[in-house]
Amino acid sequence: MITTFLRTLAALMVAALSVNQAVAQSEDGALEITVAGGEFQPISVASPAFFSDGGEAANLAAQIRQVVMNDLVGSGLFRSIEETAFIEQVVDFDVEPTYADWQAINADALFTGHAKIEPDGRVLVKFRLFDPFSEGQVEGLQFFSDPADWRRIGHKIADAVYAKMTGEGGYFDSRIVYVDERGPKGNRQKRLAIMDQDGENLRYLTSGGDLVLTPRFSPKDQEILYISYERGQPQIFLYNLETQQREVLGNFPEMSFAPRFSPDGRQVLLSLAQGGNTDIWVMELATRKMRRLTQSPAIETAASYSPDGQQIVFESDRGGGQQIYVMSALGGSPQRISFGQGRYGTPVWSPRGDMIAFTKSSGGQFQIGVMRTDGSEERILDASFLSEGPTWAPNGRVLSFFRETPGANGRPSLWSVDITGRNLKRLNTANAGSDPAWSPLLP
Amino acid sequence: MKSTLKFLIAAGAILAVAACSEEPASPEAAAANSGGSTAAAVDQSTLQYFQQTVGDSVFFATNASSISPRARQTLQRQAQWLNANLAVNAQIAGHADERGTREFNLALGARRAESVRSFLVSQGVAAGRLSTISYGKERPAAPCSAETCWSQNRRGVTGLVGAPTS
Numbered sequence: 001m002i003t004t005f006l007r008t009l010a011a012l013m014v015a016a017l018s019v020n021q022a023v024a025q026s027e028d029g030a031l032e033i034t035v036a037g038g039e040f041q042p043i044s045v046a047s048p049a050f051f052s053d054g055g056e057a058a059n060l061a062a063q064i065r066q067v068v069m070n071d072l073v074g075s076g077l078f079r080s081i082e083e084t085a086f087i088e089q090v091v092d093f094d095v096e097p098t099y100a101d102w103q104a105i106n107a108d109a110l111f112t113g114h115a116k117i118e119p120d121g122r123v124l125v126k127f128r129l130f131d132p133f134s135e136g137q138v139e140g141l142q143f144f145s146d147p148a149d150w151r152r153i154g155h156k157i158a159d160a161v162y163a164k165m166t167g168e169g170g171y172f173d174s175r176i177v178y179v180d181e182r183g184p185k186g187n188r189q190k191r192l193a194i195m196d197q198d199g200e201n202l203r204y205l206t207s208g209g210d211l212v213l214t215p216r217f218s219p220k221d222q223e224i225l226y227i228s229y230e231r232g233q234p235q236i237f238l239y240n241l242e243t244q245q246r247e248v249l250g251n252f253p254e255m256s257f258a259p260r261f262s263p264d265g266r267q268v269l270l271s272l273a274q275g276g277n278t279d280i281w282v283m284e285l286a287t288r289k290m291r292r293l294t295q296s297p298a299i300e301t302a303a304s305y306s307p308d309g310q311q312i313v314f315e316s317d318r319g320g321g322q323q324i325y326v327m328s329a330l331g332g333s334p335q336r337i338s339f340g341q342g343r344y345g346t347p348v349w350s351p352r353g354d355m356i357a358f359t360k361s362s363g364g365q366f367q368i369g370v371m372r373t374d375g376s377e378e379r380i381l382d383a384s385f386l387s388e389g390p391t392w393a394p395n396g397r398v399l400s401f402f403r404e405t406p407g408a409n410g411r412p413s414l415w416s417v418d419i420t421g422r423n424l425k426r427l428n429t430a431n432a433g434s435d436p437a438w439s440p441l442l443p
Numbered sequence: 444m445k446s447t448l449k450f451l452i453a454a455g456a457i458l459a460v461a462a463c464s465e466e467p468a469s470p471e472a473a474a475a476n477s478g479g480s481t482a483a484a485v486d487q488s489t490l491q492y493f494q495q496t497v498g499d500s501v502f503f504a505t506n507a508s509s510i511s512p513r514a515r516q517t518l519q520r521q522a523q524w525l526n527a528n529l530a531v532n533a534q535i536a537g538h539a540d541e542r543g544t545r546e547f548n549l550a551l552g553a554r555r556a557e558s559v560r561s562f563l564v565s566q567g568v569a570a571g572r573l574s575t576i577s578y579g580k581e582r583p584a585a586p587c588s589a590e591t592c593w594s595q596n597r598r599g600v601t602g603l604v605g606a607p608t609s
Contacts, residue, residue: 276557
């Protein structure tokens with residue numbers, strides 16, 4: 001059943017990629033894009049019970065189960081089967097379910113869990129995933145952790161279910177760093193903030209006294225790069241989330257900005273202004289050695305590595321308007337890949353290597369889209385007055401970005417969308433937020 | 444008490460004029476208005492004089508950084524002022540409107556600031572007295588989302604370092 005299901009899912013995704021998109025104007029001025037034609041059926045999943053040995057564990061078990069279900073349903077690929085539809089009441093974690101009872105209600109997957117507080121104070125959570133149609137257990141895991149980290153256990157279980165049922169990597173046990181925004185449009189107070197991908201565990205990383213922009217997550221470590229004006233010129237800072245150590249990268253007479261880590265986390269692509277002209281450089285983090293990658297009187301910026309580290313994609317107005325180019329990571333002659341109507345910027349290579357996400361401005365609107373790495377099969381996933389700055393979830397299936405509403409009281413907000421165009425939704429943040437950057441899966 | 448009120452009203456009127464001077468066309472107009480009649484009474488070395496009478500801002504077309512004829516006049520006055528006030532240095536801030544992506548707008552702001560800087564240098568201002576910074580779209584002067592505001596936000600602002608405020 002699982003393999004049949006995966007094949008079906010894959011087929012549906014291909015279908016979704018090729019169908020036409022319907023575009024409609026909504027009340028708040030944002031374009032709503034619905035992918036028509038795909039007969040997409042979410043995976044039906046049931047979670048009969050999370051057991052415990054009582055006390056605090058009972059509470060944790062219930063909360064973890066809720067996190068798992070919220071993650072799965074929130075992805076848009078799963079549907080939760082109502083408890084009232086259950087035929088069998090599962091009463092023991094160690095007893096196999098009666099598969100026929102779950103087949104009867106078309107449960108594609110069924111998971112149960114058990115939480116217990118260990119003598120050393122840690123919580124032990126076990127989890128089992130069953131496929132009612134192949135009549136067997138397809139996954140079983142257990143986690144030990146500080147009870148305070150219970151949400152992460154939920155995300156890890158959700159990732160396990162997602163991976164087994166879709167055949168793709170999960171992305172729930174991850175975080176998003178972004179810029180929290182307050183105050184009037186002409187004098188925004190911007191603070192670096194980090195939260196779990198579901199909006200929980202918000203933490204501020206800077207005080208708000210200095211203008212900060214464009215955080216970027218290391219694909220390898222719990223490190224981020226961001227821009228701060230705290231020393232006058234915009235400069236790139238490297239922040240270690242574990243040690244909370246901060247350092248400035250290089251000391252250049254003019255602006256340094258638009259940083260991105262290499263896939264191995266050892267190098268940083270960045271942009272330097274020299275005599276007002278911006279070009280792309282690469283810095284080796286260990287030695288701080290700099291190498292220049294572009295040299296032209298045009299603006300070259302917003303560079304991003306391919307996941308194999310062999311190529312970079314960046315934006316340039318060398319041809320007149322802002323467009324997207326691909327080039328060897330060593331430099332050389334860039335190939336333009338964006339040829340649609342409008343201007344293209346902020347290219348980001350998918351962690352799967354197959355696509356490049358971008359911001360496009362055309363016809364007075366800004367759009368978030370993806371294209372193949374040769375520029376073909378462009379697909380617009382969101383459009384509004386201002387939609388900008390896509391960032392990939394670690395599995396390369398979901399993008400986050402921000403929208404900003406127009407006018408003197410305009411405010412930015414964080415959004416996410418599946419690369420098929422489905423499941424466009426606003427993310428929960430405490431205040432207005434912009435410039436999201438998705439972390440890799442947590443270790 | 445009454446006279447205080449009158450004074451406040453008068454101050455309000457001046458502020459309104461100052462606010463108008465942020466419009467692309469008006470710094471030059473403001474200079475023309477105040478230059479002749481009141482010049483004798485005004486201390487020309489102050490920050491206020493530079494901002495309101497000389498004109499501290501020049502404006503750019505969409506995605507462009509070239510100096511327009513009108514901006515050229517403003518910058519010529521700025522250069523004259525800077526050449527007459529040698530103790531004062533300047534930092535030129537380049538700005539962009541909100542209709543571009545964040546990093547591109549930072550680069551565009553840097554280009555505009557450099558365009559202003561090199562024009563001032565061409566007018567005899569010592570390069571060592573001038574620095575640049577880009578704010579991209581981070582610090583709009585006018586908040587509305589229409590060309591009337593965007594045209595005010597695509598700007599280069601010459602900020603004085605060390606000028607008396609009054």
